[in-house]
Amino acid sequence: MDSPDDQRKPGLVQRRRQKIADEIARNRRGEYRVPTWVLAVALGVFLAAWIGLIVFS
Structure with missing residues (x-):
């Protein structure tokens, strides 16, 4: 028989x-x-580069 701890x-x-x-x-x-x-960091880098391209061009 199983004890309560086993269940x-x-x-x-x-x-x-x-x-x-x-x-x-x-x-x-x-x-x-x-x-x-890693995916979140890659997305952040991509968005930062895209925004930087828009702002500084």
Whole structure:
């Protein structure tokens, strides 16, 4: 018979660790994804260059 502790959902720390472990496993298999912050920085640089081109031309 399962105790109440066995039926509990994994905590935040366990879920986060599993998510990180899954991401590392995906990366080792070659399934790379570009992080959101990299896309946000690229968009910011593009917009700044575009606005700079408009303002300074």
